[in-house]
Amino acid sequence: MPRIAIIGGSGVYDPKLLENVREEFVSTPYGKVRVKIGEYGGEEIAFLPRHGEGHSVPPHRINYRANIWALHELGVERILSTSAVGSLNEAMKPGDFVILDQLMDFTKTRHYTFYDGEESPHDRKFVAHVDFTGPYCPELRKALITAARELGFEYHPTGTYACMEGPRFETRAEIRALKILGADVVGMTQCPEAILARELEMCYASVAIVTNFAAGISREKLTHKEVVELMAQKSEEIKYLLMKSIRYIPKERRCGCKDALRGATGD
Numbered sequence: 001m002p003r004i005a006i007i008g009g010s011g012v013y014d015p016k017l018l019e020n021v022r023e024e025f026v027s028t029p030y031g032k033v034r035v036k037i038g039e040y041g042g043e044e045i046a047f048l049p050r051h052g053e054g055h056s057v058p059p060h061r062i063n064y065r066a067n068i069w070a071l072h073e074l075g076v077e078r079i080l081s082t083s084a085v086g087s088l089n090e091a092m093k094p095g096d097f098v099i100l101d102q103l104m105d106f107t108k109t110r111h112y113t114f115y116d117g118e119e120s121p122h123d124r125k126f127v128a129h130v131d132f133t134g135p136y137c138p139e140l141r142k143a144l145i146t147a148a149r150e151l152g153f154e155y156h157p158t159g160t161y162a163c164m165e166g167p168r169f170e171t172r173a174e175i176r177a178l179k180i181l182g183a184d185v186v187g188m189t190q191c192p193e194a195i196l197a198r199e200l201e202m203c204y205a206s207v208a209i210v211t212n213f214a215a216g217i218s219r220e221k222l223t224h225k226e227v228v229e230l231m232a233q234k235s236e237e238i239k240y241l242l243m244k245s246i247r248y249i250p251k252e253r254r255c256g257c258k259d260a261l262r263g264a265t266g267d
């Protein structure tokens with residue numbers, strides 16, 4: 001049973017670090033999910049490409065609830081993810097790694113919760129308001145930071161991610177506004193992915209890889225091609241970072257993630 005999962009974002013479509021990979025189809029109340037499960041470092045790791053194998057699913061159409069529910073069904077407690085981002089912070093350059101610690105949600109049409117009361121398509125029919133002060137697991141963040149430092153990568157131990165609806169990139173005015181609001185990087189997939197993991201009391205952290213300066217800061221036209229190309233250039237480093245991080249994840253969970261529902265339901 002995999003305790004740890006990796007969710008691969010743009011440019012991360014196959015679990016290069018896993019061996020003896022098998023596929024499991026997990027039925028969830030939100031649909032079926034195909035998950036790869038392999039071995040690394042003597043333990044089972046699950047892998048899920050959030051955009052599908054051939055990047056066929058755009059960010060606003062990803063079935064985040066099915067994905068996170070499926071990993072929970074498999075027994076996953078800890079999720080590491082990658083996210084390709086644009087940078088609003090001149091100190092965060094293309095190719096840099098940012099271990100996210102905060103996010104802001106500007107998405108519009110997504111499904112943000114498992115807790116729809118009586119309408120929930122499962123037996124968790126209660127109302128829940130989870131604390132999300134710190135959206136990322138401190139223990140997973142520490143593992144990513146330690147690994148990035150030891151590997152000698154260009155990394156930033158904190159960063160605020162603004163999640164936009166997409167699939168278009170931003171206007172110059174939107175980036176100007178996000179910078180005033182304190183965002184460091186911008187993407188399209190951390191919400192509701194991070195929220196849903198917390199709602200199922202799973203630990204979640206994301207390593208953002210800066211692929212470009214954001215609209216109005218970059219002198220070039222923004223292209224998804226550039227995003228995927230840079231992610232391809234970074235694929236070995238990303239693999240080493242994930243492999244090393246996994247070794248630093250404590251066996252015992254001492255973070256608050258595992259008790260996220262305590263007090264959230266009013267009982």
Ligand SMILES: O=P(O)(O)O[C@H]1O[C@H](CO)[C@@H](O)[C@H]1O
Nearest residue numbers: 009010059083084188189227
């Ligand atoms: O966040 P990931 O999945 O890395 O994908 C990023 O890359 C795409 C834009 O090129 C968007 O989907 C953005 O969210």
Ligand SMILES: Nc1nc2[nH]cnc2c(=O)[nH]1
Nearest residue numbers: 084085086186187188214
């Ligand atoms: N929203 C958004 N996502 C990205 N992913 C990679 N670059 C970008 C960007 O500039 N904006």
